[in-house]
Amino acid sequence: MKQKIKNLIIDAITCAYEKGDFSEKSVPEIEVEVPKITSHGDFSTNIAMVTASVQKMPPRKIAETILKYIKDPDRILAKTQIAGPGFINFFINTLSWHSVLRKIHQEDVVYGASNIGNGKKIQVEFVSSNPTGPLHVGHGRGAAVGDSVANILRFCGYDVQKEYYINDSGRQIDTLGKSVYLRYRELMEENIQFPDECYQGDYIRDYAKEIIALKGKALLDQDEEQSIFFCARFAAERIIKDIRKDLMDFGIEFDNWFSEQSLYDTGKVNAVIEDFKEKNIIYEKDGALWFKTTNFGDEKDRVVVRKNGQTTYFASDIAYHMDKFERGFHRVIDVWGADHHGYIPRVTGAIEASGQSRDRFNVILVQLVNLLREQVPVAMSTRAGEFVTLNEVVQEVGRDAARFIFLTRHHESPLDFDLELAKKKTNDNPVFYVQYVHARISSISRKSRERGLYELEWNETAVLMLQEPEEINLIKAMIRYPEVVEDSAKYMEPHRITFYLMDLASSFHAYYNKHRVLSDDPLLSKGRLYLVLAVQKVIRNGLSLLGVSAPDRM
RNA sequence: GCGCCCGUAGCUCAGUGGAUAGAGCGUCAGCCUCCGGAGCUGGAAGUCGCUGGUUCGAGCCCAGCCGGGCGUACCA
Numbered sequence: 001m002k003q004k005i006k007n008l009i010i011d012a013i014t015c016a017y018e019k020g021d022f023s024e025k026s027v028p029e030i031e032v033e034v035p036k037i038t039s040h041g042d043f044s045t046n047i048a049m050v051t052a053s054v055q056k057m058p059p060r061k062i063a064e065t066i067l068k069y070i071k072d073p074d075r076i077l078a079k080t081q082i083a084g085p086g087f088i089n090f091f092i093n094t095l096s097w098h099s100v101l102r103k104i105h106q107e108d109v110v111y112g113a114s115n116i117g118n119g120k121k122i123q124v125e126f127v128s129s130n131p132t133g134p135l136h137v138g139h140g141r142g143a144a145v146g147d148s149v150a151n152i153l154r155f156c157g158y159d160v161q162k163e164y165y166i167n168d169s170g171r172q173i174d175t176l177g178k179s180v181y182l183r184y185r186e187l188m189e190e191n192i193q194f195p196d197e198c199y200q201g202d203y204i205r206d207y208a209k210e211i212i213a214l215k216g217k218a219l220l221d222q223d224e225e226q227s228i229f230f231c232a233r234f235a236a237e238r239i240i241k242d243i244r245k246d247l248m249d250f251g252i253e254f255d256n257w258f259s260e261q262s263l264y265d266t267g268k269v270n271a272v273i274e275d276f277k278e279k280n281i282i283y284e285k286d287g288a289l290w291f292k293t294t295n296f297g298d299e300k301d302r303v304v305v306r307k308n309g310q311t312t313y314f315a316s317d318i319a320y321h322m323d324k325f326e327r328g329f330h331r332v333i334d335v336w337g338a339d340h341h342g343y344i345p346r347v348t349g350a351i352e353a354s355g356q357s358r359d360r361f362n363v364i365l366v367q368l369v370n371l372l373r374e375q376v377p378v379a380m381s382t383r384a385g386e387f388v389t390l391n392e393v394v395q396e397v398g399r400d401a402a403r404f405i406f407l408t409r410h411h412e413s414p415l416d417f418d419l420e421l422a423k424k425k426t427n428d429n430p431v432f433y434v435q436y437v438h439a440r441i442s443s444i445s446r447k448s449r450e451r452g453l454y455e456l457e458w459n460e461t462a463v464l465m466l467q468e469p470e471e472i473n474l475i476k477a478m479i480r481y482p483e484v485v486e487d488s489a490k491y492m493e494p495h496r497i498t499f500y501l502m503d504l505a506s507s508f509h510a511y512y513n514k515h516r517v518l519s520d521d522p523l524l525s526k527g528r529l530y531l532v533l534a535v536q537k538v539i540r541n542g543l544s545l546l547g548v549s550a551p552d553r554m
Numbered sequence: 555g556c557g558c559c560c561g562u563a564g565c566u567c568a569g570u571g572g573a574u575a576g577a578g579c580g581u582c583a584g585c586c587u588c589c590g591g592a593g594c595u596g597g598a599a600g601u602c603g604c605u606g607g608u609u610c611g612a613g614c615c616c617a618g619c620c621g622g623g624c625g626u627a628c629c630a
Contacts, residue, residue: 037574046572049610059610084573085610130630172630288628299557299626306628313630341558342625365559367623409567412559414623416566421579425592428579436592444589451589491570499568502577513585513594554592 001100001479004076005032005043005090012069013047021065024054034480041081041089042476048086059086097475098466102458104478104534112485112541117158121328124150126335127247128165131239132176133201135246138337140390141415142366144406144547146335147252148494149364151545156489161329164254165320168236169261170313175199176239177232183208184219184231207235246391251399251547260316268319269311272354273304276318281353291318296349296358318350321361325351331360333492338365338412364492366411372418397422400548404431407498407546430502434539435551437505441536442552444517444529453518453525462527470511471531477504478538485545494546501542508535 009030017025028050035044048063055062063082070080079091104111126146129139147162154160167173179198183205186192198204211219211234219227240257247253263269273289276282281292282304289305291314304315324332332351336343344363352358371378371388378388394402401422408430409415427433448454466475481500488496517528540550 031572033572035573036576040573044572046611049572052610087573132630167630170630286628290628303628308628310628312628338559339624340630343630344558367559413567414560427592429592430578432592433578436590440590440593447589495568499577506577509593510595512589513591516589518589554590 001076001092001096002032002043002483004074005045006030008070008072008077009045009047009066009088011071012066015069015071016065019069021069022055022062024051026054027051028054034476035089040083040087041079042092043090044083044087045090046087048082048088052086062086063088094467094472095464097472097479098463100475100479101463101530101534104537105456105458105530108537109541111537112482113155113157114482114486114489115157116486116489117153117156119157119159120330121161122153122158122331122333123161123163123324123327123329124153124333124335125163125165125324126150127243127252128167129243130167130172131236131243132172132199133239134203135243135390137369137371137388137390137393137417138366140250140393140402141369141406141411142335142337143247143250143252143390144403145364145366145411145494148403148407148497148546149333149335149492151547152485152489152494152497153492155485155545158489161255162253163256163258165258165260166240167260167313168240169264169316171310173232173236174228176235177228177230179204180207180211180231180235181219181224181228184211184227187212188217188220204235207231207238210234210238246389246394249394249399250390251403258320260320263316263319263323268323269316272319272322273311273315276353279353291346291350291353293346293349296345296352298345298349302346314346314350317347318354321347321351322354325354325356325360331362333362333364335364335366338367341365362492364411367409367414369406370414370416372416374420375418378419393417393419400435401429401431403547404434404498407494410493410495430498431548432554433509434501434505434543435548435554437508438536438539438543438550439552439554440512441508441532441539444532445536448518448525448529451518453522453529455526455529456533459526459530462523463530465524465527466531468511468515470507470514471528474504474507474511474531474535477507478534481538481542497542497545501539501546504535504538504542508532508539 009032010027013022013027014025016022030045030047032043032045035041048059048066051062052059060082063086066088067080067082076093076096077090078093081089083089107113124146127135127139127143129135135143150160150162175198182192182194182198186194187205187208211231219230273282276291281295282289283292284290287307288303290301291304293302294300302314303312304318305311321332348358348361351361371393396419405417405422406415421428422431425432445454466472484496484500488494515528517532518525543550
C-alpha cells in the first residue's frame with residue numbers, strides 16, 4: 001500500500017517536470033508514513049518540504065503541483081489534502097483496505113515474509129557460553145534474542161545458520177578440570193584447600209561424584225596432570241550436554257556447534273598468526289606477540305601470544321571469524337553480553353585485517369537481566385556459585401513466558417524479569433495477553449463450526465460488511481505487519497515484533513468486547529469471522545518468530 | 555582519565571528528522587442475560603537530564619555539561 005502511494009508520487013513529480021512545472025527532475029528518497037493522528041489521513045508524505053530548496057518553490061506550492069498531476073488508476077484514494085507546512089495527506093478508500101484480508105488468508109504462514117535477504121548466507125552466533133557451568137538467566141536472554149533474530153532473518157529471505165561456539169580450549173577448561181579434580185579428592189576424604197579461582201558451584205561436586213561412581217579411586221593412583229585432564233574433558237562434555245538440553249527445553253536448536261579446539265587442531269590459529277606477521281601487523285614486544293589493532297581503530301594493540309607461549313582467546317577468535325567468512329557467509333552476526341562491548345573494535349579490526357569489509361560483521365549486545373521475585377531482587381553471585389539457572393526459570397515460569405519477556409525490551413536496555421509476574425495469568429503479563437487472543441479466536445472458530453458458519457473462502461459481500469472503526473483499525477494494524485517484520489530484520493531488533501503483537505492484541509480485545517463476531521446475521525458473521533481468523537494468523541506468525549507457541553486453549 | 559550504552563508520566567519502558575510525545579503497571583471512575591472477564595471503556599498524570607547548535611521542523615542529529623551502568627588484562 002505504502003509502495004503504491006510512493007509510485008503515485010513519483011509519477012506525479014515526473015509528469016510535472018515534463019510539463020515544465022518543476023525545474024528539477026531528480027526525486028529524493030520518498031518517505032511515506034502513517035500519521036499518528038487519524039485526521040491526518042492514512043498516509044502522509046513530507047516530500048514537498050524536503051524538495052523545497054531544490055525546486056526553489058514554497059512547500060505548499062509544490063504540494064499543490066504534485067496533487068495536480070497525481071493519477072490514481074486503481075482508485076485507491078478517497079481524498080487528499082495539503083496540511084501544515086506542506087504535508088500531503090492521503091485518505092484511502094475503505095474498499096482498498098479489505099483486500100489485505102484475502103492476502104493474509106492466502107499467504108497464511110508466510111504472510112509478512114519477504115525476500116530482502118535474497119538468499120544471502122548469514123550466520124547468527126549466540127549463547128556460546130563457556131562450558132564451565134550451566135546456563136543462567138543472562139544467557140537465556142541472549143538465546144532468546146539470537147534465536148529470534150535468526151528466525152526473523154530467515155523469514156526475510158536470508159539463508160541463516162545458527163551457530164554455537166564452544167570455548168573448549170585454554171585456561172578456563174584447565175581450571176574446570178582442576179576444580180572437579182579437587183572436589184573429587186575432597187570427596188575421597190582428603191583435606192583440601194579449595195582455591196578461590198576455582199569454580200565454586202555445587203554442580204562441580206556432582207560431576208566429581210559421577211567420576212567416583214565411574215572410576216572409583218583410580219584417579220588418585222595416576223599422574224595428577226592426567227587426572228585433571230580427564231576431569232576437564234569429562235566435565236566439559238557433561239556441561240555441553242546439559243547446555244544442549246537446557247536449550248532444547250527452551251525451544252532452541254543450533255544448526256552447528258563449533259569447537260574452538262578444532263581451530264588449533266587444524267592449525268588455523270597458527271596460520272593466521274603467520275599470515276599477520278607477514279602482513280606486518282603482528283609484532284613482538286616484551287616477549288609477547290601483539291596484533292596492531294590500532295591500525296583498525298582500536299585504542300591499543302592486543303596480545304595474541306603471551307610471554308609464556310600460550311595464545312590468548314583473541315588469537316583463536318581471529319581464526320574463528322576468518323573461518324566464518326571462509327565458509328561463505330555474506331554476513332556474520334555475533335550476539336554478546338553487553339559487558340563484552342570493549343571487544344568489538346579488536347574483532348572488527350581482525351576482520352578488516354583479513355581483507356573483509358567491516359560492515360559485514362555486526363554485534364548485537366544484550367544487556368543484563370535483573371531477576372526479581374515480587375519486585376525484590378533475587379540475590380545472585382557468580383563468584384560464590386549462587387546463580388539462578390536458565391533451566392530453573394524455564395521450569396518455574398514456562399518456556400513461552402520466559403522467551404516472550406526476554407523480548408519485551410530493546411536488547412541494549414537492561415531488563416527486570418519478575419518471576420511472579422511471569423507466572424501471572426492476568427493482563428499484567430504480556431505473554432498471556434497476546435496468547436489469549438489466539439485462544440479466544442480458536443474458541444470462536446470452534447463455535448462457528450458448531451453453528452455451520454465456518455468458511456474461509458473469500459466472500460466480498462461479507463467482507464464489505466466490515467465498516468466499524470474497530471474493524472478498519474484491525475485491518476490497518478495487520479497491513480503494518482510486513483513492514484514491522486522487515487524493520488526488525490533490518491535493525492535486528494526482535495522487540496519490535498513483541499510490541500507490535502501487544503498492540504494488535506489490544507486492538508483485538510477492544511473489538512471483541514464491543515462487537516459480536518457470531519451473530520444472527522450470517523453474512524456479517526462470515527465477514528467478521530474472516531477478519532478475526534486473519535488476526536489469528538498474524539498473531540500466530542508473529543509469535544512463531546519469537547519462538548513462542550500459539551495455543552488453541554489456555 | 556578515555557571509550558561504549560542509558561537518562562521520556564509515580565514505576566517499567568516504546569518511539570533511529572515530521573503535525574497535538576505513546577503503551578503497560580499503579581491510581582481514580584465505570585462495563586459481565588451475551589462468541590473464553592486471563593477481557594474492555596474513560597479520567598488524571600510530562601520542562602523527553604541540562605545548555606547551546608544544525609533546519610522549514612529535534613525526544614531523535616552535533617558539541618559541552620550533569621547523573622547512572624559497563625568496559626578499559628600477556629582473563630574469558
